Amino acid sequence: MKRGTDKFSDFVEHPRYGRGPRITGQNPQTNYGSTFIHWHSPTDCRIPNTAINANTSRQKEPTVAVTHYYDVERRCRDCGRMFIFFAEEQRHWYEVLRFGLDSDCVRCVExxxxxxxxxxxxxxxxxxxxxxxxxxxxxxxxxxxxxxxxxxxxxxxxxxxxxxxxxxxxxxxxxxxxxxxxxxxxxxxxxxxxxxxxHPMQPSGEVGRFEVDDQPSPPADR
Structure with a gap:
């Protein structure tokens, strides 16, 4: 599996998957008869030629099973830095940890x-x-x-x-x-x-319970 670099040199580095995309040569497109790409991976953020096959039998009660995962570009909700939500990371989320397919990654690993x-x-x-x-x-x-x-x-x-x-x-x-x-x-x-x-305009009270993301936040090294 080849590694991509170039513009990704400033992306947040993942301790397991690295910083740049992982080139596989696969570039499938959604075909509603047989191929389904994850809803959080539209063409404007997916990285071409990085797709890997999914094991749909291991996904948690999907409404529509995802057949392929792509490396996708993300901007961290907290720090604003760019990072990649890796296809292999997605496979770990959805097939090993068995997060629901409605889960998305909104923060960088750091x-x-x-x-x-x-x-x-x-x-x-x-x-x-x-x-x-x-x-x-x-x-x-x-x-x-x-x-x-x-x-x-x-x-x-x-x-x-x-x-x-x-x-x-x-x-x-x-x-x-x-x-x-x-x-x-x-x-x-x-x-x-x-x-x-x-700085008198700073918040004056203890915050309440942590807000829950729209999607669950997994272990940091996942």
Missing amino acids: CRKSEQQTAHLRQRYESLLDRSDRTDKETLELIDCALTLVEHSAFGHRTLQRIRALLNSFPSESKIRRHATFRGLANRADILTEAAAN
Whole structure:
């Protein structure tokens, strides 16, 4: 299987499939009697001569089975960079992971990975927040999670009030306050508080649950 390059040198690189298209020499067109190309791969974004055969028996209850996958060009919803949703990646989605054929890839692999990390961090934050018997170490972890979520714009600046309250929950005579970890967290909180004061139009509250994409977001390395 040959590799294409040229204009794809600035595309986001996938750790498994690379950056440029994978040339197969296949270029089928939709024929409603026998050949069906995925709805998310119209001619204006599919890359010619990159098609691979699909195994329709492995697709999850398709209304219309897709017979071929193409490498297709995409612009990431989050970072705006171009990337390829590879035909082989699609086959893995729809035939191995068995995502529905209504699923589409709207983020590059780097942003998918970042989104997953943020989701896991938020889950940990909420788990710690709900605990009434947190240890001091877990409270520091909770503060770290909250600060990171603010830094990643997953939470708004109102969360800083909760962070400050958590920091102040340690008595002034507590040894925890003398630890480098505590001082580092307090310093990050000060930096974010100052930034919030300089940008009053920033969101003021914690965001709600993560919005669900129109299509599911798969594992970042898929």
